[in-house]
Amino acid sequence: MADQKPPVAFIGLGAMGFGMATHLIKQGYPVTGFDVWAPTLKRFEEAGGSTATTPAEAVLNKEHVVVMVATAQQAQSVLLDGPNAAVPKLPQRAVVLLCSTVPCDYVQALQVQLNSIGRNDILLIDSPVSGGAARAADGTLSIMAGMSAAALEKGRPLLAELSDPAKLYIVEGGIGAGSNMKMVHQVLAANQILGASEVMGFAERLGLDLAKAQKAVLESDAWNFMFEHRTPRIFTEFQPVASAVQIIVKDTSIITSEGRRSSFATPMTSAAEQIYFTAVGRGWAMDDDSSLVRLYTEGNGKVGPVYGAAESEEDKMALVLALMRGILLCAAAESLAFAHTVSLDLDQVLDLCVNAAGGSKVLEKLGPAIIKELGDAGDASSGESSLEDVFSGLSAAVEEAQRIKTPLYLGTQALSILQRVTQSKGTGSAGVVVKAWV
Amino acid sequence: MADQKPPVAFIGLGAMGFGMATHLIKQGYPVTGFDVWAPTLKRFEEAGGSTATTPAEAVLNKEHVVVMVATAQQAQSVLLDGPNAAVPKLPQRAVVLLCSTVPCDYVQALQVQLNSIGRNDILLIDSPVSGGAARAADGTLSIMAGMSAAALEKGRPLLAELSDPAKLYIVEGGIGAGSNMKMVHQVLAANQILGASEVMGFAERLGLDLAKAQKAVLESDAWNFMFEHRTPRIFTEFQPVASAVQIIVKDTSIITSEGRRSSFATPMTSAAEQIYFTAVGRGWAMDDDSSLVRLYTEGNGKVGPVYGAAESEEDKMALVLALMRGILLCAAAESLAFAHTVSLDLDQVLDLCVNAAGGSKVLEKLGPAIIKELGDAGDASSGESSLEDVFSGLSAAVEEAQRIKTPLYLGTQALSILQRVTQSKGTGSAGVVVKAWV
Structure with missing residues (x-):
């Protein structure tokens, strides 16, 4: 028995x-x-x-x-x-x-x-x-x-x-702690789902071969789970519908409303949320969320004469990777800062997120440095990426996007955040970016 | 001769x-x-x-x-x-x-x-x-x-x-100083042009009578020049084309690229710029910029069942005004902080802007308090609006927009900024919001 x-x-x-x-x-x-x-x-x-x-x-x-x-x-x-x-x-x-x-x-x-x-x-x-x-x-x-x-x-x-x-x-x-853990994981998910579309959309507007751009991201330090799992459906007309837009909308609402309740600003997730609402408003709630790339590519042929500065495929690919890195860094910082605000164990958060759908190489590499900046144990030695590197790469990507009039909803938000931190905290490990939240 | x-x-x-x-x-x-x-x-x-x-x-x-x-x-x-x-x-x-x-x-x-x-x-x-x-x-x-x-x-x-x-x-x-002066004025213009559409779009999604909402804004302390000059064309199918979307896009590009050059983050104008790029990408470059309201209203009937909390016309109108005030305050702060960064005479900037297309009652009333926070002469006594009032009003508007799935690109950006400042600077005159920029 x-x-x-x-x-x-x-x-x-x-x-x-x-x-x-x-x-x-x-x-x-x-x-x-x-x-x-x-x-x-x-x-x-x-x-x-x-x-x-x-x-x-x-x-x-x-x-x-x-x-x-x-x-x-x-x-x-x-x-x-x-x-x-x-x-x-x-x-x-x-x-x-x-x-x-x-x-x-x-x-x-x-x-x-x-x-x-x-x-x-x-x-x-x-x-x-x-x-x-x-x-x-x-x-x-x-x-x-x-x-x-x-x-x-x-x-x-x-x-x-x-x-x-x-x-x-x-x-x-x-x-409440279990739900908070899920929520801070979804900060990564919400930013990285839209980020996958933003990066692929930018690649298309730059005139890159999308399959090559996808491969470049996946083989780089800008790898992330969502990008790997979402972008294949960009090549199959967003079929099959694996995760509808409306699903992540439910999570962003939890994140931003709990943020307000905790007096914690969520600039990255809020920016993403407005774009999700935009997609829902266009009638795309039931579409696969990889189809958000349409928000970026529909400008093809409609924005008038544009003059990009990047000419070689290599230069363009570097901009694409820099955009992905900037988004990943700020998503990681927003997630861990929120976890800190709601008093979660940050090492546990990191362990969970790195091994789940929120995982990214940036989180894995820079998470410990971010945690150290939050005053918890952490380990800054892993943070060999400098803030300046991420910032200057992202800045170049945003500049080029501006030339070709491609919206970068998350990339520009991340750049504003990195700009403020660079200004007040000087340079150093990229982990210091989290000071923009706490 | x-x-x-x-x-x-x-x-x-x-x-x-x-x-x-x-x-x-x-x-x-x-x-x-x-x-x-x-x-x-x-x-x-x-x-x-x-x-x-x-x-x-x-x-x-x-x-x-x-x-x-x-x-x-x-x-x-x-x-x-x-x-x-x-x-x-x-x-x-x-x-x-x-x-x-x-x-x-x-x-x-x-x-x-x-x-x-x-x-x-x-x-x-x-x-x-x-x-x-x-x-x-x-x-x-x-x-x-x-x-x-x-x-x-x-x-x-x-x-x-x-x-x-x-x-x-x-x-x-x-x-260069003349161009800088124009640029900081256009910070107001860029935010308030989109702001007019955002506020009217929100009013429509709340189910308000648009003519009444327009009148309420114009007769309130949320009055601003752009709102007065743009919103009439919302009632005439965006005709005649008085100022095409592509015109303000030229200005936002100057603002955000000069911001990068000056190491000055422009979170409000950058958020607006991405939405202008979105409109251009949809083929609206030559349309009157009042037509940006379409970005907000197209969700009507497409976002599924929604449950707003505000029931009376009075409550809804209060949310609309609070949204406009929040946008105006952050636009004013971004403009004056940028002017400070490029070493303009802030009293002259204020005098010029209040009497030009960037004018708003919020700028007129709170500009001196913002200038005082920037360490220039200024006068905080004019800042009888508390940060807490603007913040809590905007927070209620953002919450309601979330319930009904209306994107508030500028409103949520302003709220993130006010949230951060409230957290680090406590309460006081609304002018202190400028600390988010400098």
Whole structure:
């Protein structure tokens, strides 16, 4: 009987949730699923699950519950506010993994609500995930979990079941800390998704062969996960739709609104967010986010006579790489500075981000120097890139973009930031750029 | 004979130049015009002018020359580099008014070139103008002129002829100072032109009646010249084309490239510039710049379900005004900080800008407080608006825009800046915002 797996209620069977829930079934858990979309329930039964028609019914007698809905509003509805909400039916000391990406604000408010209705027995775990549908179905997600010691004790087996052992991050700070960890990771994601389009768009406007430019970035110190994963679809008319524009919009809203709540300015992510809103406003919400490159390339033939200064392919490629580096450095600094502001362990943040979708060679190389500037342990010796190098390279790229009238939404924002820091802090390790945020 | 007006050569008979040159004719000057576009020359003859077929021919025996071409490249061509350039034919001690809007960089390089070819006898005047075609034809332009004492002595009558007596600004600092003065004025223009569209676009996305919103801004402390002059064409399908998008693009390029040269970050104008490039890329270069409102309104019906928090017309209007104020404050700070960086007399800058197209009630009210923060004379007592008021109002506007997925390119940039300053400088007069630049 020691091996018998406890029954699990699983609320929210979307692309991620369905994979996670069916993985649990394969591992021998009896899983009762709930989703508002009936066809999914049918599929879930075919995959060996039980189903329920309300959240309340799903959680009846379940001491283990996973919530994987899309938004904080949905979480609030299935747990507390909606018809037949789950919480009133939860048994004592049930463990609830909230795996949705929600604001720290929300999950902390949820804990307060549980306390205020006399249900502080519930062992809430703030455990957003990352890694995509394939890893969800494999049980090898990255999970960042904040919770009480009691909740960790009871919830750890389920967390371990869903995650890659090397990618289960127990985040100090309790409820909210997991969501904050996810949020600072998404700072990188939000900037680097748009950055991939910006860099490829700039390459096209410079007249470079796009496949060569892509290869140059991937083989350079400007490599980053998002660029590697997004840019292939630029060559296939943005098909298949792997990650729609509207998905990252949900995350930027969390980042910038939590930034306002924490009195933390997010100039890079805010700039990106306005461009995401622009894309949504053009009707591109459901398009693959690699299609943002259209915002940059549509000027071809429409901006009048232009006179670029870079002539050789080599010179142009250098500008492209410099643009990518500048964006990556400022994204890294904004992410780590925000992590510092919300009191996360920066070494853990760095370890998580370098090995996830936010990863970049710039983050890996300069992250320790940035952390040192933030006053934490860190290690500046890794920061052999000088601020001046990144700054002057980016400045040349911005100048050329101006000549050919290509917008660089993130590149110019990064340059303004580097300019200010260069002015006030002089030169030195590129890590000092983080002083623009804190 | 004392009243006899000296012959003038006038190079560049575009919308502005034609008006200026024909005004001189009416005042009794014999004017010889040159332009590359032949039909203009015919019209100029009909208006009583003489014409020449080359710059060299136009300036022959003329001790007074006005250059009113569109760009620094054109100025360089007509004066020195092009076929039959003017300078070699200029008589000794000829006074040359360069009235085009050019980078300080360029006009200083022009002086160096004159010196290097042994023509430092030429009395160059760096005298960009402002005020539009109607005032050009009336001889009531604003002119900001930097030059040597000798050049001023000989050129003053012509400067006075072209300008309103109260709006002829003799700028200390010699060649380049006039262009710098124009440039810092255009910081206001560039932000406030886009700002007018941003504010009206936000009003539309909030569901406000646009005529009411326009009136509310014009009757409030968020009044500004550009808003008053641009927004009427939003109601007439952006007709007639009074100022094409491509015109302000020329100015933003001067501002941001001179910013880079002066190691001065221009986050507001850079953000605006990327949006102007976006508009140019969409093929709108020749459209009236009031049509930029399209960038904000095209999201109507395309952003999915949205839930704004502001319900009453009064609440929505307050957000609109707060957005305008935030943009105006940061535009004022960027302009005055740049003026400080290039060593202009800030009281003169303020006087000029308040009474020109860059004017706003915010600049008038808070300019002295900003100047005080810059360490110049100034007067903080005028700054009764607190940073906190502007910040919290703008923050509410940005939050609501996020809810309804309206991009606020300038509003969010201003908020990031105000956030940083609030964090490091605490609260106080709104003038302290300028610390974000210097």
